[in-house]
Amino acid sequence: MRKATSTKTTPYDVATYLNGPEEMAAYLDAWLTEAPDDVAGITRALEDIARAKGHPTSQRPPDTRVRPIP
Template sequence: MPKTASNKPTTTSPYDVAEHLRTPAEMAACLDAWLDEAPDDTAGIAKALGNIARAKGMTQVAKDAGVSRESLYRALSADGNPSFSTVLKVARALGVKLHVSAA
């Protein structure tokens, strides 16, 4: 472990983006960044939606989207493959909109 100037070991903790998404604007910016930077990375986009859902509260998002919490976790995991209808339901439950523009 690296030492700091005071010879104390540096400690780290895993970064959880959901802990830093506090406002609807931050949540929308997170999803927008994925859609802009990696539009073909469906797993990454699903994971971004999952991070936003965790930030807002997975139980409430699942309820608002009309799906079970377990199904939502599964669909928005790194290995998930949510249907487009699920993505739209979750986006609506999160209070974000998907926008289209010319490429």
């Protein structure tokens, strides 16, 4: 019988690797090209870019209700 080994993992945050405007633009472009209809994914990509720039992001889900234009 083999002894169970534990695997240690660390959280991955893509924002740590977005080191400049060109990388941020390429990251967003990849989302828009690969999954243009994935609103949640694109929102996550924009939040990743905001975190990479040092801006705090909201922890609540985006408001998706339709509102009339005044």
